[in-house]
Amino acid sequence: xxxxxxDDRKKLAFPRFHHYNLAIRYIVEQxxxxxxxxxxxxTKETTELGSKYSPDYACAPFKHTLGSLxxxxxxxxxxVIETGGLxxxxxxxxxxxxxxxxxxxxxxxxxxxxxxxxxxxxxxxxAKRLNPKVNIPKLLAAVYDGVKMAEYLDDxxxxxxxxxxxxxxxxSYRKAYRQFLLEMQVAENHGEIRDGYQKAKQIMxxxxxxxxxxxxxxxxVGEYFTAMDAHSNQYLQEKLIRLGASVERYLNVTNCHFRAxxxxxxxxxxxxxxxxxxxxxxxxxxxxxxxxxxxxDGIVHVKSFGCTPxxxxxxxxxxxxxxxxxxxxxxxxxxxxxxxxxxxxxEAFYDMLERKKKVLR
Amino acid sequence: xxxxHTIGIPRGLMAYRSGVLxxxxxxxxxxxxxxxxxxxxxxxxxxTKRAADETCLPFKLYLGHVESLLGExxxxxxxxxxxxxxxxxxxxxxxxxxxxxxxxxxxxHPNILTVSYDWYDHTDEAKVYLSLGAALGRxxxxxxxxxxxxxxxxxxxxKAKEKKQNILLEGDGLKILAAxxxxxxHDPFMGGEISRLLGxxxxxxxxxxxxxxxxxxxxxxxxxxxxxxxxxxxxxxxVMLLRERVDGIVLLSAYPCGPDSLVxxxxxxxxxEIPMLSLTLDAQSGAAGMETRVESFMDIxxxxxxxxxxxx
Ligand code: SF4
Ligand code: SF4
Numbered sequence: 124x125x126x127x128x129x130d131d132r133k134k135l136a137f138p139r140f141h142h143y144n145l146a147i148r149y150i151v152e153q154x155x156x157x158x159x160x161x162x163x164x165x166t167k168e169t170t171e172l173g174s175k176y177s178p179d180y181a182c183a184p185f186k187h188t189l190g191s192l193x194x195x196x197x198x199x200x201x202x203v204i205e206t207g208g209l210x211x212x213x214x215x216x217x218x219x220x221x222x223x224x225x226x227x228x229x230x231x232x233x234x235x236x237x238x239x240x241x242x243x244x245x246x247x248x249x250a251k252r253l254n255p256k257v258n259i260p261k262l263l264a265a266v267y268d269g270v271k272m273a274e275y276l277d278d279x280x281x282x283x284x285x286x287x288x289x290x291x292x293x294x295s296y297r298k299a300y301r302q303f304l305l306e307m308q309v310a311e312n313h314g315e316i317r318d319g320y321q322k323a324k325q326i327m328x329x330x331x332x333x334x335x336x337x338x339x340x341x342x343x344v345g346e347y348f349t350a351m352d353a354h355s356n357q358y359l360q361e362k363l364i365r366l367g368a369s370v371e372r373y374l375n376v377t378n379c380h381f382r383a384x385x386x387x388x389x390x391x392x393x394x395x396x397x398x399x400x401x402x403x404x405x406x407x408x409x410x411x412x413x414x415x416x417x418x419x420d421g422i423v424h425v426k427s428f429g430c431t432p433x434x435x436x437x438x439x440x441x442x443x444x445x446x447x448x449x450x451x452x453x454x455x456x457x458x459x460x461x462x463x464x465x466x467x468x469x470e471a472f473y474d475m476l477e478r479k480k481k482v483l484r
Numbered sequence: 485x486x487x488x489h490t491i492g493i494p495r496g497l498m499a500y501r502s503g504v505l506x507x508x509x510x511x512x513x514x515x516x517x518x519x520x521x522x523x524x525x526x527x528x529x530x531x532t533k534r535a536a537d538e539t540c541l542p543f544k545l546y547l548g549h550v551e552s553l554l555g556e557x558x559x560x561x562x563x564x565x566x567x568x569x570x571x572x573x574x575x576x577x578x579x580x581x582x583x584x585x586x587x588x589x590x591x592x593h594p595n596i597l598t599v600s601y602d603w604y605d606h607t608d609e610a611k612v613y614l615s616l617g618a619a620l621g622r623x624x625x626x627x628x629x630x631x632x633x634x635x636x637x638x639x640x641x642x643k644a645k646e647k648k649q650n651i652l653l654e655g656d657g658l659k660i661l662a663a664x665x666x667x668x669x670h671d672p673f674m675g676g677e678i679s680r681l682l683g684x685x686x687x688x689x690x691x692x693x694x695x696x697x698x699x700x701x702x703x704x705x706x707x708x709x710x711x712x713x714x715x716x717x718x719x720x721x722x723v724m725l726l727r728e729r730v731d732g733i734v735l736l737s738a739y740p741c742g743p744d745s746l747v748x749x750x751x752x753x754x755x756x757e758i759p760m761l762s763l764t765l766d767a768q769s770g771a772a773g774m775e776t777r778v779e780s781f782m783d784i785x786x787x788x789x790x791x792x793x794x795x796x
Contacts, residue, residue, distance in 0.1 A: 178745055178746060178748075178749035179745075180739070180740050180741075180744075180745035180764075181745050181746060181749075182742070182745070185746070207710070209576070210576055210742070211742050211743065211745070211746055213710065213712040214708075214710065214711055214712060214743075214746050214747070215746075216710070217708055217710050217711065217750070218746050218749065218750050221750060221753055221754075225753065234710065236710040236712075237709065237710055239570075240570075395583075395587065396583045396587075397582065397583055397586075398564050398579065398580075398582065398583055398600055399579060399602075400576075400579055400580035400583050400584070401576040401577075401579055401580055402576065404580065428538065428740075429538055429740040429742070429745075430742075431540075431575060431576050431577055431742040432576040432577075432579075432580065434536050434538055434539050435539075435576070435577060435580035435584055437536045438536070438584055438587040438588045439583070439587045441587075442587055442590060455538065
């Protein structure tokens with residue numbers, strides 16, 4: 124019998140990013156065979172901590188992820204990992220590492236921007252850095268399962284926001300959703316992931332709904348991190364369903380990375396756009412146009428304050444809004460937004476959509 | 485695209501870095517160029533009306549320049565620049581530029597001449613100019629010749645700037661390095677005003693974009709391996725190259741600039757041995773109100789130079 128000494132394993136952490144840490148946890152534990160430090164839900168303190176040590180004009184996701192990283196180190200992470208990507212994100216890690224260093228933290232910092240060439244050799248090198256004894260086939264299998272989990276998370280979430288606003292029994296949807304998240308948090312193999320998903324889906328689909336005949340339908344579009352990360356957008360989608368809306372968000376990890384390609388989406392928006400305008404701009408415009416064509420009642424555009432690419436989607440959204448007579452609410456988040464301010468704006472927006480709907484009907 | 489004789493070049497953004505090349509290329513092809521007038525309040529006001537509130541000051545100015553060219557030419561040149569390499573990209577606003585302009589000026593139906601390149605296309609400048617020539621209905625050989633001649637002009641222009649700046653760097657007096665994006669440094673409404681202020685206070689002003697671009701780019705990899713933007717690379721590389729030859733650095737940024745928001749913060753953290761002043765210009769006040777800050781910065785440098793803080 125092999126005895127694993129828990130102490131030998133390193134504790135890895137990523138910044139919080141919506142529900143995806145559950146899938147990352149799975150890959151780290153089952154694939155890299157290290158410990159994963161799953162941070163609890165972000166709080167106001169997380170945001171304050173991140174803002175305090177960030178440059179003033181950094182985009183909000185920088186501040187949120189820095190807050191997470193600091194909390195992770197304080198909670199005992201041995202290795203923290205920041206991702207790279209397009210836009211400013213590719214420089215997040217470099218600066219955050221420097222900030223942590225200046226604050227006196229001595230943990231290991233892995234910046235994925237350094238590995239973004241995506242070459243197989245580099246990836247294996249990175250895996251070995253995270254665990255010298257890594258078993259590559261096992262890691263690949265875990266990545267595959269982790270990706271599946273991310274897809275399931277996105278799928279169940281979509282179902283939740285489409286319907287939970289109309290549940291006949293208050294809290295029934297929430298309960299099923301929470302149970303599902305819990306199961307993903309502890310899943311240890313492929314079967315547990317799949318079963319948890321199927322169970323949640325079945326329960327949700329069988330819950331009684333009291334949907335009005337013409338519910339207000341709202342599409343959420345916008346910047347990658349802020350539009351997806353519920354804490355960053357102050358639980359926008361939850362707020363909208365509580366007002367009585369059915370809410371969709373095309374932008375998620377599944378649709379961005381595993382399904383649609385930018386070049387495949389762009390032809391559909393050619394009336395407005397010729398080129399790829401930025402990291403998620405095509406997704407934003409494509410989804411907005413799709414909602415408009417499908418007769419949605421309104422669109423909410425979400426981004427962090429000063430977000431370059433999503434600001435550049437705004438003139439296009441304005442044109443779509445004019446052409447299809449669909450109202451767009453523009454939300455720009457820094458780290459100091461007040462909750463009541465958001466509530467007021469959402470209520471006003473929802474009421475306007477509802478009124479408009481009645482007049483048209 | 486109908487017959488094009490006159491091309492409008494908005495005097496903003498990358499025109500301050502590559503304008504000489506653009507103009508020479510078009511002129512070599514026998515076209516004439518109209519360049520919008522220098523930035524002023526009016527141009528800013530025009531642009532501000534068109535732009536989303538939160539967009540950066542240089543983009544607002546750019547839109548003002550585009551507007552002032554409406555009806556003045558057959559086509560307005562708005563290139564789409566993604567950058568040539570993964571670690572030498574442009575700010576995403578440059579990827580969006582032609583589509584932005586088209587959507588913003590949709591009701592005016594401007595004729596936009598564009599050319600597009602991206603770091604994932606594995607292309608190079610010569611090829612890009614061939615396709616620009618093709619968009620104008622020119623043959624490969626015509627475009628190639630025009631590009632060759634234009635590139636030469638551009639290089640000469642750049643060399644002259646470098647040379648002149650080197651002479652300034654050799655000279656005596658108090659030297660201040662203005663660091664930033666070329667359009668921020670030289671637009672009269674932005675850095676132009678700061679340079680004037682510095683000059684008035686007796687400083688010799690040198691610029692990060694008048695440093696040999698290849699050398700600066702190369703040097704920037706010592707500053708950061710992962711930084712993804714070419715203009716910030718040229719800027720930080722030039723700072724690294726010149727920091728021992730100047731007495732102070734003024735970091736100029738326009739509000740709110742994506743890349744600068746992170747890179748300038750890193751610069752301030754890493755470059756500690758020389759006085760540095762970080763100025764952020766916004767659309768409300770531009771360079772106005774900066775006088776006192778520039779003045780006290782100059783005082784500090786003079787004091788240090790005179791042996792203050794126990795240096796001697
Ligand atoms: S997309 Fe927006 S939020 Fe994300 S890195 Fe770029 S500017 Fe920041
Ligand atoms: S680099 Fe900065 S100033 Fe230039 S276009 Fe981008 S955001 Fe604006």
